[in-house]
Amino acid sequence: MLNFEFYTPTKVYFGKDTHRKVGEIIKKYGFKKILLHYGGGSIKRIGLYDQVVQDLKDNGIDFVELGGVQPNPKVSLVRIGAELCKKENVEMVLAVGGGSVIDSAKVIAISALTDIDPWEFSAGNAKPDKALPVGTILTLAASGSEMSSSAVITNEDKLLKRGFNSEFNRPLFSIMNPELTYTVDKFQTGCGIVDIMMHTMERYFTSTKDVDLTDRIAEGLLKAVIRAGEIAIKNPRDYEARATLMWAGSLSHNDLTGAGRESFLRCHQLEHELSGMYDFVAHGAGLSIIFPAWAKYVYKHNVEKFCQFAVRVWNIDMNFENPEETALKGILATEDYFRSIGMPVRLSELNISDEKFEEMAEKCTHYGKRVISGYVPLGKKEIIEVFELCR
Amino acid sequence: MLNFEFYTPTKVYFGKDTHRKVGEIIKKYGFKKILLHYGGGSIKRIGLYDQVVQDLKDNGIDFVELGGVQPNPKVSLVRIGAELCKKENVEMVLAVGGGSVIDSAKVIAISALTDIDPWEFSAGNAKPDKALPVGTILTLAASGSEMSSSAVITNEDKLLKRGFNSEFNRPLFSIMNPELTYTVDKFQTGCGIVDIMMHTMERYFTSTKDVDLTDRIAEGLLKAVIRAGEIAIKNPRDYEARATLMWAGSLSHNDLTGAGRESFLRCHQLEHELSGMYDFVAHGAGLSIIFPAWAKYVYKHNVEKFCQFAVRVWNIDMNFENPEETALKGILATEDYFRSIGMPVRLSELNISDEKFEEMAEKCTHYGKRVISGYVPLGKKEIIEVFELCR
Incomplete structure (x- = not known):
């Protein structure tokens, strides 16, 4: 810690x-x-x-x-x-x-x-x-x-x-x-769910060891949001589901889920380029596309944390002989969940092609002046590769 | 909520x-x-x-x-x-x-x-x-x-x-x-662990429904404390365990674990009578005696919550045919844990007999002017019965 x-x-x-x-x-x-x-x-x-x-x-x-x-x-x-x-x-x-x-x-x-x-x-x-x-x-x-x-x-x-x-x-x-929030439509509700989950997950996928307490709080928050999200999408006037999402939204980003660890909002950085470039991209929709791509790009560099995520948040059985399979299943479960609540998970769904990948990567790295840190440091080349996985 | x-x-x-x-x-x-x-x-x-x-x-x-x-x-x-x-x-x-x-x-x-x-x-x-x-x-x-x-x-x-x-x-x-906190001795460390857990558990055993998010945060906190507690008792100079206990101590009582629910520190009320009467009783030691007794006294009135506690916090298999058994196992697991970290779980271990039960119950109810609320309202008679289970 x-x-x-x-x-x-x-x-x-x-x-x-x-x-x-x-x-x-x-x-x-x-x-x-x-x-x-x-x-x-x-x-x-x-x-x-x-x-x-x-x-x-x-x-x-x-x-x-x-x-x-x-x-x-x-x-x-x-x-x-x-x-x-x-x-x-x-x-x-x-x-x-x-x-x-x-x-x-x-x-x-x-x-x-x-x-x-x-x-x-x-x-x-x-x-x-x-x-x-x-x-x-x-x-x-x-x-x-x-x-x-x-x-x-x-x-x-x-x-x-x-x-x-x-x-x-x-x-x-x-x-x-x-x-x-009863009148917030399905799409905006979905965007909110993704944003809340991502504020937690960006901090969760840290390189800092020994953050068991903060991890467990984050996992509990994610489980509650996943369940409430399903309910709120089906029944927008469910008070308890709306209340859970609202309070979770505050706790996910008030630093509680980041206490004691290096936390850097990597996917948010990439998403800011996307919605900065394409104004019609809602923040949550950008994140639901970028997270699965980013996770697939980096998970082999911290298989154990992605396994923990899969097992504790998504109740996936641990495959002890093949941890990478478990890790990947957790990412796919997240992607499936995003899709199930009506969120896009590929750029093609928003009719965005690869033509601005290089420009976005340049802006994101401040024209080569910075690298996005994480399990795999992301420079211009790597950011383009993540965007490629978003297609 | x-x-x-x-x-x-x-x-x-x-x-x-x-x-x-x-x-x-x-x-x-x-x-x-x-x-x-x-x-x-x-x-x-x-x-x-x-x-x-x-x-x-x-x-x-x-x-x-x-x-x-x-x-x-x-x-x-x-x-x-x-x-x-x-x-x-x-x-x-x-x-x-x-x-x-x-x-x-x-x-x-x-x-x-x-x-x-x-x-x-x-x-x-x-x-x-x-x-x-x-x-x-x-x-x-x-x-x-x-x-x-x-x-x-x-x-x-x-x-x-x-x-x-x-x-x-x-x-x-x-x-x-x-x-x-490295030099805090085993007993005081144990008292602290119990106090932290009890600040969370007193709020957890609420009558309020639909507090999934707060429940999940509380369960995560308890799991982290249980693990860190074992480690800190064995190795008082383990930084990560000491850090987990310290941060959990703050979060357990800053209202996070009580958000959105009726929460009343019932066992604390009873314990205050105990350590008010017997100055040698450490607060945590009083709580480790009172909680198992209180829980055994009331659990049949909210079996489902005690089952949730047993399953999620103590990883006990749910007995769907006999939920009361599961509920009780969770209470006994807590009692065993308290014992394992060196805490007393019966008044007899502190050489306290029943002679002051009535006086403590009178003081606790402000001489009949209040009832301790909870799954079972505790008046003078009921408080004495809980103390009886502490013997």
């Missing part, structure tokens, strides 16, 4: 009707003027927008609003949000939506207190040293952004999608009502 | 040599004058006291000190600590030790900012609304106090041991170096 720091200060309000307390909660913290930040029409369609606005008014909280966050949230909107916060002397940003809205809110909250251009934080050229507090009302179980230290935004001019971690990205509070 | 709030703001510094950063950490927070609070001689014996004092001096942090915390920490010392904080204008309390020292520090930190007598918080007659910040350097994996909202102290005049929960009991930071 490696040394680690663990810091999850976000106060979570979880359960039915909890979003009805948003005004009261903000009032308790003493904020008088906030930015209400959201995406497209879904929060208006389900009536959430009206409820939040009413609740803010009832509690005497003044607000300005900025909607229009898109999937793969854009830095251009972040710039607008940061300017708005400065102009209006906003004290807090309330994100109502999924991971894209929350990530956008996080970078707005940081950029509101500085003159540095927001993209500089994502590009790694600047580090935040303060931020407005961010509160969230979560409407999608997926990114874990509601408790995480990360934020990912896209530079639409450069076709680049970049994430950065900072303690200033941790929300002050997050309100999680699983009922607000 | 029930609605819940989750709030674990304590910043954790985990791993080798982390205690060497204590001065730097306190300095970063800006505290200039602290109370250094500790127990008996052990932190001096292992050289930790000298290291901490030197580190505080090196970082220009002024301190007053109060040692002498005993197991089952006494309210009389808390009173002295609170007065000292007031007199010396202390800004923060640093607890160096195990759960007793941390609990004592928490109640000092609350009492330092009020004129209410410390016992009033434990007795439930007053609720804290502020506290000095508490930092910890943990030297014992057991109570989970380093991340928890609870504090338990003993009123030696009344022979009462009482705990209370408050957000003001959450430490600001906790430094956890597993190496500092």
Whole structure:
């Protein structure tokens, strides 16, 4: 086990009707003027927008609003949000939506207190040293952004999608009502399931030895998500399944599943190139294609860990005479599961050919300046080979 | 799954040599004058006291000190600590030790900012609304106090041991170096293992349905603790085992294993009467006696949960024709495990007879004013019957 720091200060309000307390909660913290930040029409369609606005008014909280966050949230909107916060002397940003809205809110909250251009934080050229507090009302179980230290935004001019971690990205509070995800469609639910599993699995497939406790917690989380995912896809209004996915989403990315080990989100790095290049690729769909390919590319270099995954998570019988077979079965079981919940597992399903593989690999390696670490270090050549396995 | 709030703001510094950063950490927070609070001689014996004092001096942090915390920490010392904080204008309390020292520090930190007598918080007659910040350097994996909202102290005049929960009991930071537990002897290590398991199991045996995710996390934690416990008892200097126990201790009691369910520390309530009455009874030793008795008393009222425990935690084959047999096997496996790590499982091993059963049951029910909830509500009569099974 490696040394680690663990810091999850976000106060979570979880359960039915909890979003009805948003005004009261903000009032308790003493904020008088906030930015209400959201995406497209879904929060208006389900009536959430009206409820939040009413609740803010009832509690005497003044607000300005900025909607229009898109999937793969854009830095251009972040710039607008940061300017708005400065102009209006906003004290807090309330994100109502999924991971894209929350990530956008996080970078707005940081950029509101500085003159540095927001993209500089994502590009790694600047580090935040303060931020407005961010509160969230979560409407999608997926990114874990509601408790995480990360934020990912896209530079639409450069076709680049970049994430950065900072303690200033941790929300002050997050309100999680699983009922607000009842109307999330099958595909987006599937994307969320994959994202949650991948936040756990990316940390699970580590090179660090002796992380039994963190492994066991990750395995338990995965088993619960696999089961709840099947149920939520079949019955979108199953409260318990939606609740399991929502809480698992937070725990999968708040560092609990990474405690004490080297963890690097390799498949996420590759996926960011994919959805950065092809804006129509949903993050979860990109991951469900990339993980099986990456796993097949590397598993022979850590057969024992892939066997553990197969046996403990997928209940596959260990083949002691041929461990590689067991390891591969675990990967195929994951691929089958992704397919069973309606997710793509090959690029061809999205009509993406190999023409951009080289360009994506170059961007992913920062034009040769970095290597993606893991069981097999991935440079440009290896990344192209992984993409080939995605075809 | 029930609605819940989750709030674990304590910043954790985990791993080798982390205690060497204590001065730097306190300095970063800006505290200039602290109370250094500790127990008996052990932190001096292992050289930790000298290291901490030197580190505080090196970082220009002024301190007053109060040692002498005993197991089952006494309210009389808390009173002295609170007065000292007031007199010396202390800004923060640093607890160096195990759960007793941390609990004592928490109640000092609350009492330092009020004129209410410390016992009033434990007795439930007053609720804290502020506290000095508490930092910890943990030297014992057991109570989970380093991340928890609870504090338990003993009123030696009344022979009462009482705990209370408050957000003001959450430490600001906790430094956890597993190496500092190398010198903890076999018995105290065993007590810690039982306490960690019981913090998880008390929450696990809930009446709330549909808590699959929290169950799976709890089961994973228990499996990791069971394995690490065996190793740490055999080889006290096994870093990985000590690290697993230490991190599990924090996670078992920071509310993660209770998220979304009714959880009531029933065996802890009974144990507090036992060690409140018999000061020589270590908390973990009391629990290792009470749990098997309590479980045998109630398991027929939730056979399915006890079966799940037996199958998933202890790898016992499910007897589908006779589930009660499986359930009981899980309880006996737990009892055997406690015995195997050197813990008592009967009161007779501690030479305690039945003479105080009635008095303890009266105190535990607050003289008939409350019932301990659970699968079987425990009033005075039932508590005596559980104690009878402990003989």
